[in-house]
Amino acid sequence: MKLGFIGADHEVTGSCHYLEIGDKHILVDYGMEQGRISFEHVELPVSAAEIDYVFLTHAHVDHSGNLPLLYARGFRGKIFMTRPTADLCSIMLRDCAHIQMQEAEWRSRKGKRNKDIKQIEPLYTMEDADNTLRHIVPCDYNRKIEVCDGVVIRFTDIGHLLGSASIEVWLTEKGAEKKIVFSGDIGNKDQPLIKDPAYTSTADYVVMESTYGDRYHAEERPDYVAELTEILNRTFARGGNVVIPSFAVGRTQEMLYFLRTIKKEHLVTAVDDFPVYVDSPMAVEATEVFTDHAMECYDDEAMDLVKKHINPISFPGINLAITTEESRAINEEETPKVIISASGMCEAGRIRHHLKHNLWRPESTILFVGYQSIGTTGRSIIDGADEVRLFGETIDVQAEICRLSGLSGHADKGGLINWLQGFKERPKRVFIVHGEDGTCTSFANCLRDEYGYETYAPYSGTEVDLISGQIIKEGVPKAAVKKAGKLVSDVFTRLKAAGARLTAIIARSEGMTNKDKAKFADQILALCDKWEN
Helix, strand or coil, X not given: CEEEEXXXXXXXXXXXXXXXECCEEEEEEECCCCCCCCECCCCCCCCHHHCCEEECCCCCHHHHCCHHHHHHCCCCCEEEEEHHHHHHHHHHHHHHHHHHHHHHHHHHHHHHCCCCCCCCEECCCHHHHHHHHCCEEEXXXXXXXXXXXXXXXXXXXXXXXXXXXXXXXXXXXXXXXXEEEECCCCECCCCCCECCCCCCCCCCEEEEECCCCCCCCCCCCCCHHHHHHHHHHHHHHCCCCEEEECCCCCHHHHHHHHHHHHHHCCCCCCCCCCCEEEECHHHHHHHHHHHHCHHHHECHHHHHHHHCCCCCCCCCCEEEECCHHHHHHHCCCCCCCEEEECCCCCCCCCHHHHHHHHCCCCCCEEEECCCCCCCCHHHHHHCCCCEEEECCEXXXXXXXXXXXXXXXXXXXXXXXXXXXXXXXXXXXXEEEECCCHHHHHHHHHHHHHHHCCCEEXXXXXXXXXXXXXXXEXXXXXXXXXXXXXXXXXXHXXXXXXXXXXXXXXXXXXXXXXXXXHHHHHHHHHHHHHHHHC
């Protein structure tokens, strides 16, 4: 019975943890790394084809984005997640595949002009994403699910994103029973639309995020509607646009929630009937998913509107841009307007076009409403960059740069501590992950020195014996080396993955009849003969 740490260890993104119980191999999350990457992470201890199950905490791509890659490398097991997460993943994983394919095509075209650049393939394809979705097992909140002999799980609403969950995992092996809880991303209290994070009572071990483990939000919840109204009024009075780089899932729906109130109460006087554009096909689809899961996920305030037959995230005058032509037309419209577009960190997507059209305009405002990782375009702008590169062109930053204060989907240091103190019995050990290097260390030290918890902030490669509680292998931090084309892979990697899958199938074939094993061996040998000649 073993726990291994693979990704998001002393880093914020790329979440991945590994469980081994008996002959079963399990992943908890398998996310993409985004922004600045500080440390190399170890490879999975087994091939993708040997992974039996994945438990997913929520749909954000830093937790889910590598699932199609797992499939492409041979995974054919089951992926357990909440029902809302399943619906959001059907949008987000396909969008990730689209981005992979676009970037691979661009790099391949570039390679034709440079003999030193190899022809490349996407890390995974749309087909891989679609096939991954077929392995999803949608689950209800608060219900125990027997995954297999010796493994039981339960999802608890953690209030970070629609469908987000902490996952309780009960493990039984050779008479030994242990319970481990993976916090996922712990939500901030009093967020619009979704419920506050729920607490869990017991655990032997806790794997806990620490994204905001070194800072506090404002003591009082900001008046988001008033703050947003002020920004809109002064920008529209200048004749500018308010451009909001926003994550398509979660933050976009929150902004629509505030804008519905502003429009209903006619709070903006500079341009009373100002247009609002949501320029993200994924955001449009995600907004529909939010509406579909209102009953199980919305908080009391949002549900009061639903009971009055009012959609909390829709209003007259909202414009949904789906096609490329509709997106382009937004910047041809001279009326001051709100443009909400993805990606939230300005690393890809249509938002970069809107920045190109508005960053250089002193009358416009770029309003950031989410966390900006170090190394992203959004972080550069927030940190005061005088210029940024977009589409090979240098764009001066002359627009007003604002942040909507206090709007965060993550619990702050106090919220994290409160969640941990919700356990009725103190866990034997708390593993601190999913935070920047210094944050992980300082938060682990705080929990140990000030609150008496046994803590450990593992680096990638750390392994723990869950029965004895002993750390059997300590991960060694290895500085990441920047790699060109990090989103793509060569064909030989795909071939090796196919070989790993074949090896995994052979390892599981012992129970076959002798006749079937002989037939299988003959087919493999025939394939080898074909390619050796």
